[in-house]
Amino acid sequence: MNNQNLAKIFTTFTHICEIRGDKNDFFRVRSYQKVVQILENLDKDIVEYLDDNKEKFKENIPGIGKESAKKIIEYINTGKVTELEESKKTIPDGLLEMLEIKNLGPKKVKKFWTELDVTNIEKLKKAILDGKIEKLSGMGQKSAQKILEGIEILNLYNQRKPLVEIYFDIQEILKEVQSHPHVIKADIAGSFRRHKETVGDIDLLVACKQENREKFIQDYLNMDFLEKIENQGDTKVTAYLKLGLQIDLRLVEEDQFGAAMQYFTGNQTHNINLRTRAKQMGMKINEYGLFNSENNQLIVSKTEEEIYKALNLDFVPPYLRGGTDEISLAEKSKLPKIIELKDIKGDCHMHSTYSDGKNTIQEMAQKAKELNYEYIVITDHSQSLKIANGLTPERLFEKAKETQKLNSENIGIKIFHGSEVDILKDGSLDYKDEDLRNLDFVVASVHSKFDESCEERYLKVIENPYVNVIGHMTTQEYGSRKPLELDYDKIFAKAAKHNVAIEINCSSRRNDIPSDLIPLALKHGCKFFLNTDSHSTQQLLNMQIGVNLLKSARVKKEDILNTYTLEEFDEFIKNNINL
Template identity: 40%
Template sequence: ILALSNDPEIVMEYFVSYPEVAEVLAKGTTKSSVILNDHLQVDLRVVEEKSYGAALQYFTGSKDHNVTLRSLAIKKGFKLNEYGLFDKETEKYISGKTEEDIYKRIGLTYIEPELRENRGEFDAAKNNTLPLLIIQDQIKGDFHVHSEWSDGSDSIETIAEAATKQGYEFIGITDHSQSLKIANGLSEERVKKKILEIEKARKKFPELRIFCGTECDIKTDGSLDYNNKTLESFDFVYIGIHTAFKMDKDTMTKRIINGMSNDNVNFLAHPTGRLIGKRDPYEVDIEQIIDAAKQTNTRLEINSFPDRLDLDDMHIKQAKDHDVKFVLGTDSHTINHLGFLRFGVATARRGWLEKKDILNTFSVRDIEKMIGT
């Protein structure tokens, strides 16, 4: 935590006295560290206003980014640290109040915090080709929401009402397919009944486009869990891996690509299958998946559920560099999960994505054209 104060000692005393503090690791006049009851370490740094931008840049950039930035500063005749930008010879203070001014003085366009990984952002900043990163306000809806028809908690009308309160223009009801019995996957007969219910809900919520989608399982041989006639009845089709995670890399890769080759498929859900802290990604050749996504015009999902965040930022950037497009989905199983979309936006920003890269930013009319509804 970075803060400004004219009386830092009072701030530090308040900080270490916080009721959730289990242990004080260090307490100083401008810097303190504590361990909370949930074992999280929190550091607080208090600086002067003239140093705030420099400190903010110093603590948000990765080590590689900061080392490179300091090297560029030296070449310009400066010295850069968390207190500011100084003349290298006289040590006279030059700048530090804002991050923007520091980058400008070093001869760079402002680099957003999410891009500070030394993965090409310096060349882009010099050439004025940095992306205009997506922002939350550009999101018009969520494509990946489970209802009580499969393993979700809420009815379609409840989801539609919550989406309307979010200010969304559309919502995608995306339940599991028939083979996933543990998730109450829908038989082909239940799919027909669900479509009828969605048609009723559309009449009740005329200002909200309720898409009827599916999260169709990719079976072990790469075939899909519904026949083509059933797949054609959906507004869009997600496919994903939900069983047999231990396949070898080549077999898993072929399995996914085989699923993507079906003409009815629009999106690949949580492409690497990871559950953060619970399950490693399955073995898959992500480069081949990216190539197949490009060839089949399949959008890759950035699953926004906090346990997933899949694709991750490095794979997103890699796919973007191959002109692959994306879709955001919360994988919500209750309306309380709808807010998770902000985590997908944050991950997309780390992957250099712009508004044009993500389907959720388009109008309903444009979306319908793109997915062929």
């Protein structure tokens, strides 16, 4: 996490310099931008490049100069960079927040500040509504409107965070807490544990001996993932995470840990239903355990399993605790069997260095093999997407040759030659038939003109015999683009008819199609691919989050086509060309 945090710090630095716009800041901006790039591309945590005393770098990292190195070392040793703290004071607080608005860079922020004295998002919104922004030179009604939309989106996502974005960070935080010497048990409850698509806050439960509580809380308050402490008591701490969420720590007794986990995991309706059931059985349930309601004697409290068992229920996994029919199903031992990570046999949407990926085909294959997959499809971008280094037919042919060569070396995983082919403005594909014919697999995606025209484009491209799956259909991106409002009924119906699958894209920016559209697609008989859309080997791990999200949406193994074994998948793509 150090690399990420540091990249963020240096980015903030450049923003401050750009907003101030001093002439002598110019070179600093350039060199900090370079440092950010280096940090983002390191394979190892920056700490590993420092000597044992963390006083200097073991060797030179080209591009990181003396000044930047000093700042990095200060951050590693103290958790902050004094110069940044100081330079933050040189501009009004709200300006940096304004930069979180999509399509708004430091230059414009500077302009609004110096010309209209706009110093925060609230004032900016007012200036737009008053028509002042559009009158500035270089601005206009359209660009003002764009900023306003950006503010709306920011507000929409600011409170809740998408699970795909925070999942691994929260796991790391949990690990850090669990490894504290006074912690007997620690876990995260709440909507995070139920794999909700977005998470509003983090509920952290910790069991620790009475006599160690004070010491633990002291250490906890100093853990480096916390940003700000809101409230602090003997058994509860409310704080904010650096990554931007509230976190509630509760200290509980070790032998009540299960009861507390059950209680704080929810959801509320599930707990109410459980309470009603307990009452009917002469018991009562709360965060301390399950009790006999007549004499208040404890029945069970240690584990959740014991609690569900004592209520004559099969164990209800957290992701099924949605407050619908899960209790009556658990009573009859009829809880649905849902997809597991081990069911996934391949990942069918990823990029290599041929287009905009960070790793080679071979590296992607190696990592996928470590994840026990039987196959992958490398789906680099098509020719029109020049910004992502899309492949010309010639380069597509080269990629096919390399794939063939790797496969002939028997590397222990099969690589299929695919492409993420752009759906053009008229609904046609971005390669000619003669090129498409040589591809094993086609993900058809929209990467331009994100508007209502997509409906017609999807309906048309579904008829294209070479298309296997439509990628990230609603085109939503967290924090920057809302899902397209299209007639999904119509699109799903046609996709099912033409055997074109729908992608569930679980890259950390997307989660698309979102969970609430899944039942509609299933109703029409659509099948899905769950893909990570990885642009690096690391991102392949996102499959875990994707599966978790599918669990809470109750998706079964047979609805996901990349649960096919290699033989089945091979057969599938041979037959899936609808000529």
